[in-house]
Amino acid sequence: MTLSTEAEQGRNASSLNLSDALGAALFVGLSGTLFAALHGGGDLRLTFGTLLLAMTVVALLAAGASLRIGVLRNELAGAARSS
Numbered sequence: 001m002t003l004s005t006e007a008e009q010g011r012n013a014s015s016l017n018l019s020d021a022l023g024a025a026l027f028v029g030l031s032g033t034l035f036a037a038l039h040g041g042g043d044l045r046l047t048f049g050t051l052l053l054a055m056t057v058v059a060l061l062a063a064g065a066s067l068r069i070g071v072l073r074n075e076l077a078g079a080a081r082s083s
Helices: 006-039 044-066 075-082
Strands: none
Touching: 006 044
């Protein structure tokens, strides 16, 4: 929100909430689909290992994408340290 002007903060906050909910629903659905596809084989270690690996890849991609913003100066953190 630091990068948003005051006039854009409401819309950007709404977009953030929507993308959070849609992302969670999408990846819960993806893991459920993977579980259903792999569960029939009977090897639970393979099933859960594959799910863990897939969601780890998703988390690493998300962390990598977040780095494109770079380091932001946080005015509130500086005020808390000086008081």
